Each structure stands twice: as structure tokens, then as C-alpha cells.
Amino acid sequence: MYNIPGHHHISMITKNASKNNHFYRHILGLRRVKVTVNQDDPTMYHLFYGDKIGSPGTELTFFEMPPAGKTHRGTNAITRIGLLVPSEQSLHFWKMRFEKFGVYHEEITTYANRPALKFEDHEGLRFVLLAANGEIAEHWKTWEKSDVPREHIIQGMGPVEMTVRRLEKLASTLKDLFGYTEVSRSADEAIFQSVEGEAFGEIIVKALDGPSERPGRGSIHHLAIRVRNDKELSYWEDQVKQRGFQSSGIVDRYYFKSLYFRESNGILFEIATDGPGFTIDGNVETLGERLDLPPFLENQRTEIEKNLKPIEE
Structure with a gap:
């Protein structure tokens, strides 16, 4: 049996690509590694932010949907994203930075025992910064030109929080299907790790009754988990099918291959390969500086560009 080596990316909804670009590049200091479009609807931007090359486990991705209304928070949703920073001292740096830029934040506390x-x-998208203290993936690459000092830079994704009505159903999917380890349990919360002892593949599941979340701007669309290659993806496709879930089948996204399925609470998972990655149609120095399209959309470039509003840098 293969193991899941961590998160791959996480995808959200934004109302305005320019404001989104400003926040994630100039306030959070992430690199914009790819400007492309939603391959299923090329009229909307798909933006990717991450480390120097958009390594798996560092990617925050956004679909621009200008009509998006307010998110009505509720259960059966992905409800918070953890981001790892180097140390506890980094949290104090970020608290001051958020105050400088008028970013809503709480006081320094603990979350998932960190x-x-x-x-x-x-747009109200909920995050938590966590002191990594060495818990980072070896393949992550620091973006040296970030606006944030290297000693406090966001390194990649940490725990992802999911809130569901039926905790045991999701727990069974994580443990019995994907081989996650349950490392903590209370009456209404459980913590699972894909790599035991490491934060970069952690999922926190909270139990909550009530109405389901109604998505809008600042909501989370899906979490993608990593597999190393096509062979592993085919293996997981069979496992998902044997478990009784319906999947999209394997889809070639050009930058990676993946499949999608919903678990019993309705949480949408993607399983995505590590490669070929974002340098397949660009070089490291100029990633994210132009609109990149997969080959099957290149012949529509003129029409696609005409329908997209330029992003303010």
C-alpha cells in the first residue's frame, strides 16, 4: 500500500483577482507561481501562490468568481487553513505585520498543540499561522524575493481544518482508505496525520451539527492531497472506487494529474500527482508573470485574454 506524503494544494473562491493578488503577494509574501484559467471554465482566472516553484504542499489556489456572494458559514465544509512559519518568534512578527496592514487577527494562542x-x-477566509519548529517538507524551496524576511517567511501548508456533522465517517475515510494516523481525540475533535509527527499533512476534524456552509467569496472549494506519480494515482483511483465513492476519474491538468471525489459529509477531495509541476511551460525566474494556458486551450488564447480583466500588480 502507498502512503499519502502530505497536502498538495488547497483551492478557494475569490471575488476579485487584483485584491487577491495584493493580499497574497504583498502582505503574506508568497510567490505567485502561476496565472492561468479554470480549465473547466476558461472565463475565470485560476491563481496559484506558493514557494519558489509552487512545490506540492505550499500551493494556495484561487478561482476568481466576480458574482460570488458572502459565505454563510456552517458545517460540512473545509473551515480553516494552517500555514507554517519558522518559529514562535515569527508569530510576533506576523502579529505586528497584520496590525500594520489592517488584517483581522486574534491574539497568539495554541492550535493543534502548537x-x-x-x-x-x-474576504473572511480563515487561516492560522503555526510555529513549525522544523516541521517542514524537505522539498519546499524558499522564495528569496519575498517581501517578508526569510526568518519569518511562510513556508507551506500545515493543518487543514474540516467541520462535519459525522466525524466518524470522515475519520474512517482518512484512516481506513488513506492510512492517516489518528494522533488526538476529544469529544468533538480529532487530529489525523498522513506522516506521523509532521504538521504538513495534518487534518483536524471538528464535529458540528447544523446547516451546511453556503459557499461564497472566501470559502474553500477543496483540498488536494499528494501522490508521487501516475502509478500511485491509478492505485488510489481503484481504492476510492472500491470504497464505494464516485470519482471524476483521472483528469490531466497539465501541471499535474488528479481525480476528485466527495466523502460522506460532502467534503471534496482531490488526489494530485507531484509532477510535472509549474516549470513545464516556464522557467523558475519568470513564473507567474504571464498568463499560461495548457496546450489544449492555447488556440483560444485571444478570446480568453479578451474576457479576462487585467490583474493589478
């Missing part, structure tokens, strides 16, 4: 600082972006 020093933490909760904050929200300009």
Missing part, C-alpha cells in the same frame, strides 16, 4: 496566530484575509 503556538498559533489566527487571522483572516480581506
